[in-house]
């Protein structure tokens with residue numbers, strides 16, 4: 627019973643790239659997302675993160691290389707921006723049903739799973755950045771996708787809200803075993819909750835565990851001083867040390883992940 631179970635691959639990109647209008651938007655992308663795995667794409671503006679995510683969701687076909695999906699793969703997508711007519715009143719409940727019919731109990735369960743059940747009747751326009759993101763996660767997860775793609779999931783959220791959202795993303799992964807692809811501008815706190823980081827700059831610059839990437843010369847060259855300050859911020863706000871794989875040093879159950887609120891001290 628102790629055999630290591632190979633997790634099912636959901637999607638594989640091999641040498642994938644997109645050309646448009648005589649330009650290469652991104653190329654040479656090799657990546658695999660397995661069930662229950664969190665993969666994060668980082669890179670500066672225009673480095674090809676969204677283009678790569680679009681190849682994963684299937685919105686864009688690769689013009690170079692291949693994309694192979696598990697048969698019947700379902701993908702949930704949380705966009706960077708939602709095109710909503712912000713002048714019309716819209717409740718969270720209504721937003722949840724704009725793109726599909728769901729029973730009230732399903733909607734409540736989806737909101738409960740992201741800690742947002744109390745927002746059911748709230749006006750979308752009045753939500754905070756973090757609350758809005760939670761509602762968008764619920765909207766994507768209600769379809770129980772195999773793979774969840776999150777484009778800049780913490781935009782417009784303050785630092786403590788950001789930490790809470792990344793914890794929620796990990797919790798979603800733990801409870802649903804969905805594969806998760808995240809897009810982020812830089813490593814920052816994202817590194818605490820991700821299995822594999824892929825650093826893009828028109829092509830794959832470097833990849834590996836967050837700890838491997840944060841010390842790689844390619845990453846440091848790309849992000850320069852920002853890399854150091856993001857790291858300092860990350861380390862400053864923790865009251866414990868991590869093993870190289872991100873687990874807490876001295877955690878009671880050995881290498882158990884421990885990212886609950888009680889284990890952290892975060893500045894507010």
Ligand SMILES: Nc1ncnc2c1ncn2[C@@H]1O[C@H](COP(=O)(O)OP(=O)(O)OP(=O)(O)O)[C@@H](O)[C@H]1O
Nearest residue numbers: 646647651652669670671672673674675676677678
């Ligand atoms: N539809 C398109 N047609 C032509 N060029 C595009 C198109 N979409 C994006 N690009 C270009 O492709 C490159 C990669 O863009 P992409 O949106 O993937 O970058 P990104 O890393 O997600 O950037 P950001 O962090 O700013 O969101 C950019 O140079 C962009 O201008």
